[in-house]
Amino acid sequence: MYTSFMKAILYNPPVCGAVITGSQAYPLLSGNVLFYEANNGTIVVADLTGLVEAGTEQEACRLPRFYGFHIHEGNACGGTQQDGAFLAAGSHWNPRKCEHPAHAGDLPVLLSNYGKVWSACYTEAFMPWEVLGHTVILHDQPDDYRTQPAGNAGERIGCGTIVPFQ
Ligand SMILES: [Cu+2]
Numbered sequence: 707m708y709t710s711f712m713k714a715i716l717y718n719p720p721v722c723g724a725v726i727t728g729s730q731a732y733p734l735l736s737g738n739v740l741f742y743e744a745n746n747g748t749i750v751v752a753d754l755t756g757l758v759e760a761g762t763e764q765e766a767c768r769l770p771r772f773y774g775f776h777i778h779e780g781n782a783c784g785g786t787q788q789d790g791a792f793l794a795a796g797s798h799w800n801p802r803k804c805e806h807p808a809h810a811g812d813l814p815v816l817l818s819n820y821g822k823v824w825s826a827c828y829t830e831a832f833m834p835w836e837v838l839g840h841t842v843i844l845h846d847q848p849d850d851y852r853t854q855p856a857g858n859a860g861e862r863i864g865c866g867t868i869v870p871f872q
């Protein structure tokens with residue numbers, strides 16, 4: 707028997723999602739982050755490939771490892787590698803003015819397996835439609851869930867603006 711969580715992602719389309727593109731340092735990164743309504747909250751599914759740094763495709767550091775993953779408050783992914791990739795995404799989305807890691811946009815780290823990620827979590831920090839117009843950001847280091855203001859998660863390496871699913 708499926709729970710209501712499994713039913714939510716198997717039998718319903720997402721409410722919204724973001725198409726992820728990589729920074730100059732992660733040109734192979736692509737895929738989607740999808741937001742489904744479930745119970746009193748949201749299931750977030752990350753479905754990504756190519757999460758490997760340019761030039762490291764053949765190296766042992768491609769072994770499974772963790773990457774920071776948040777919803778940021780900005781509505782765009784602009785920003786140069788020099789000034790900071792995806793600087794336009796702004797800070798962690800934080801509508802209730804809490805401290806990290808209690809920002810509504812704080813999510814579990816992603817596990818990349820030779821560049822492949824499939825990950826899902828359930829959160830009651832927001833409903834899917836509340837994140838419309840904000841951004842999904844991936845970082846090159848795992849969030850430590852302690853350091854202020856953003857978990858010391860390193861560079862921004864992937865970004866996408868959250869838009870209605872179609
Ligand atoms: Cu972030």
Ligand SMILES: [Zn+2]
Nearest residue numbers: 798806809812
């Ligand atoms: Zn945060």
